[in-house]
Amino acid sequence: MPDNPHDNSLERRLEKWASAPPDSQLSPEVRRKVQAMLTSSLTPVKPIPSQSRLAFVFLAVFIVCAAGLIAILNKAGFHLMTGVQMAFMTAILAGGGILFSFTLAWRMIPGSRWGVPFSLVLALSVLLPIAGIALLFPWTTSSAFVSEGWPCASLELIIAVPAAVVYWLLARRGALFASSGLGATLTGLAVFLALLPLQFQCMFQHAPHLLVWHGGTAALLVGSGALIGKLARRARLRKQELKDG
Amino acid sequence: MGEISIDDRELRDLMTRYQNADAAALEDLVARVSPPLLRFFGRSGIGRSDAEDLLQDCWIRIHRSRHTYRPSEPVMPWIYAIARHTRLDAYRKRRRLESREVLVASIPERLHQVVPETPSEEDHFTRLVANLPDSQREVIVMLKVSGMSLEEVARATSSTPGAVKQKAHRAYAALRRALGKDRESAR
Numbered sequence: 029m030p031d032n033p034h035d036n037s038l039e040r041r042l043e044k045w046a047s048a049p050p051d052s053q054l055s056p057e058v059r060r061k062v063q064a065m066l067t068s069s070l071t072p073v074k075p076i077p078s079q080s081r082l083a084f085v086f087l088a089v090f091i092v093c094a095a096g097l098i099a100i101l102n103k104a105g106f107h108l109m110t111g112v113q114m115a116f117m118t119a120i121l122a123g124g125g126i127l128f129s130f131t132l133a134w135r136m137i138p139g140s141r142w143g144v145p146f147s148l149v150l151a152l153s154v155l156l157p158i159a160g161i162a163l164l165f166p167w168t169t170s171s172a173f174v175s176e177g178w179p180c181a182s183l184e185l186i187i188a189v190p191a192a193v194v195y196w197l198l199a200r201r202g203a204l205f206a207s208s209g210l211g212a213t214l215t216g217l218a219v220f221l222a223l224l225p226l227q228f229q230c231m232f233q234h235a236p237h238l239l240v241w242h243g244g245t246a247a248l249l250v251g252s253g254a255l256i257g258k259l260a261r262r263a264r265l266r267k268q269e270l271k272d273g
Numbered sequence: 274m275g276e277i278s279i280d281d282r283e284l285r286d287l288m289t290r291y292q293n294a295d296a297a298a299l300e301d302l303v304a305r306v307s308p309p310l311l312r313f314f315g316r317s318g319i320g321r322s323d324a325e326d327l328l329q330d331c332w333i334r335i336h337r338s339r340h341t342y343r344p345s346e347p348v349m350p351w352i353y354a355i356a357r358h359t360r361l362d363a364y365r366k367r368r369r370l371e372s373r374e375v376l377v378a379s380i381p382e383r384l385h386q387v388v389p390e391t392p393s394e395e396d397h398f399t400r401l402v403a404n405l406p407d408s409q410r411e412v413i414v415m416l417k418v419s420g421m422s423l424e425e426v427a428r429a430t431s432s433t434p435g436a437v438k439q440k441a442h443r444a445y446a447a448l449r450r451a452l453g454k455d456r457e458s459a460r
Contacts, residue, residue, distance in 0.1 A: 038452060041398050042417050045398050054308060058329065063299065065336075066299055069336070071294055072292065073340035075342065136341065138350075138351050138355050139346065139347070139350035139351035139354040139429055141427070142431055142432065202341055261365075
């Protein structure tokens with residue numbers, strides 16, 4: 029408990045305040061209403077799988093889809109990256125997939141113990157790829173920076189959007205509370221799924237290209253996901269307001 | 274602690290039976306869990322009838338999400354996580370309505386900021402707690418009114434025990450400052 033031993037007066041007042049709250053006895057009418065409401069739709073339900081099992085399902089989808097896309101797409105990146113670059117990018121992008129898989133699983137079950145705070149997940153998934161790319165890849169650009177970049181951005185979009193929808197469909201089994209955090213988690217996981225095959229098919233392994241076209245698109249997608257989550261929450265509240273009259 | 278602690282083992286058993294569609298378990302669960310939830314909602318600066326509305330809304334959400342409870346996990350953080358979202362949604366809805374009402378006719382202040390003519394010591398302290406930032410007030414209510422542990426509050430708020438402790442410390446510091454100012458102005 030965060031009690032301050034030097035200020036007993038505050039502690040005493042807090043205890044007094046906490047122990048004398050407004051009447052918390054449930055009126056029989058409200059109790060009956062709640063029970064009637066719930067009993068009318070009371071059917072047996074099967075408990076959701078554990079968080080780790082849910083996370084492994086998301087991770088399995090991540091691995092199968094990423095491996096399948098790597099196999100189908102052009103493999104220019106394999107020949108252009110050095111061993112260190114390849115190992116680092118694989119570790120970072122797969123690590124992002126693992127972190128976001130667990131975050132999504134934690135979000136599905138209310139009252140979950142969060143192994144890593146979401147702010148730290150976001151910070152790591154932004155800072156580590158930026159640092160790695162900035163340090164390991166050459167800072168060269170070509171005159172065709174834009175025309176080289178947009179196909180990568182488009183491909184990222186083409187992979188990430190359906191992946192986000194698939195993850196949303198899988199995650200709907202849980203108790204999801206629409207929010208910008210949920211939107212960012214879903215798109216974050218989908219974006220890492222898109223970035224992994226993109227890294228191995230890309231023929232422009234330069235820091236500016238990777239940061240702007242791969243990273244910039246990822247940031248835009250995660251931002252859009254967060255915005256969609258926020259709008260979804262607002263729409264749900266509005267729907268509820270209309271229902272309440 | 275302000276709240277009588279509810280035996281988690283019994284609650285886990287009730288929840289498991291509730292998941293198996295046992296109406297008696299549901300009845301028992303509603304009777305046991307509703308009073309602390311009502312206190313939780315009541316401490317959010319809303320009136321009794323609004324708190325009862327929130328309680329009903331919360332039970333609907335609990336019912337819809339009952340399959341997400343896992344018998345190996347503690348019950349109260351699971352329930353409070355749902356209650357917290359119910360309260361947050363209601364708070365956002367109220368803010369939207371207030372902003373709309375202000376456009377029609379200027380309504381002075383939020384309900385909890387209205388100062389009674391001769392506030393008692395308890396009213397005054399309630400007002401100080403009500404003026405804390407939402408996230409800090411929520412942590413104080415869960416720790417003090419609901420009698421939850423740091424770990425349980427962390428689970429209910431999708432946070433870590435360290436972050437909960439930090440918020441509680443900030444709330445304590447803010448309350449201490451406010452009480453200090455009161456003492457100075459009383460001299």
